[in-house]
Amino acid sequence: MSRRETLTERVTRILAENIRSGTYPQGQRLPSEQAMVDEFGVSRTVVREAIANLRASGKVSTVPGIGIFVRESIAPVTDAFAIRPESLTAAASLLNVLELRLAVESEAVMLASQRRTQQHLDDMRQAIADMLTAIDQQREPFEADLRFHRTIAEATDNQEFVRLFNYIGGLLIPRTQLRSQKLDDKARLALRNRMETEHEHICYALQRHDADAARALLRLHLSSSRNRLRESLSRTS
Structure with a gap:
């Protein structure tokens, strides 16, 4: 039986897919925290954890007082180490x-x-x-x-x-x-x-x-x- 996806994983995946597809192009500001809470129907904590995941993977960066932006340059992810x-x-x-x-x-x-x-x-x-x-x-x-x-x-x-x-x-x-x-x-x-x-x-x-x-x-x-x-x-x- 496959492992059930957590709320944080689901939101992280969808946002990452939107970035990859160009729905959120490079340099664009992501929707506000509240807008994402409303869109995904999750808590503010889940949204923040998803953003932390994207930030750690280099997909977004935060400009204090302004918002969260898709990074202009995203380093490729290596498959050298992966736990499936x-x-x-x-x-x-x-x-x-x-x-x-x-x-x-x-x-x-x-x-x-x-x-x-x-x-x-x-x-x-x-x-x-x-x-x-x-x-x-x-x-x-x-x-x-x-x-x-x-x-x-x-x-x-x-x-x-x-x-x-x-x-x-x-x-x-x-x-x-x-x-x-x-x-x-x-x-x-x-x-x-x-x-x-x-x-x-x-x-x-x-x-x-x-x-x-x-x-x-x-x-x-x-x-x-x-x-x-x-x-x-x-x-x-």
Whole structure:
């Protein structure tokens, strides 16, 4: 069964196709954020994440106070490294990709601990709040979880981390382990407490500029996710 496309992926894909087809020619300003919210029927957060994806891939650039413009020159995308969604159907592939995420984000969070701004912390805490709201409403916390970890990449102040995370981030948060709408009240509460505690601890380490603690907590968080994924896959295999 094919992987379901997220709202952010759908909006990113449509905007990229419009740029590629010339619907939005080079140098043109994209529609306003509100106009895209209305056009796609999604939240402002989804639109912002889609724009962040396009910016990281070099398709658009932002002029503060004016708007978002299609770049005059777009570098070709290399196929030298690609993780295909269909390749993630095997347990070994899923676990291998999660290990890649461990390596990338462990280094990113150390840089983020030294370079983060108060806005980054605020954005991460908002993402945590959105995760908890999603769980309370028996929805997937995936989008907010992805946003939390993308903000860590952004806090490195190194666009290469952001570019890499935007490329593989959607594949690296295992969807198979979180099906909150199927959980009973006790299991959902346990999920809620774990998500809140693990992410808040990372955020607090970043707030204190504690690189070692941030790295250790991030690794613990992702290692736990890997172990739960391994157990989930073993039950369904």
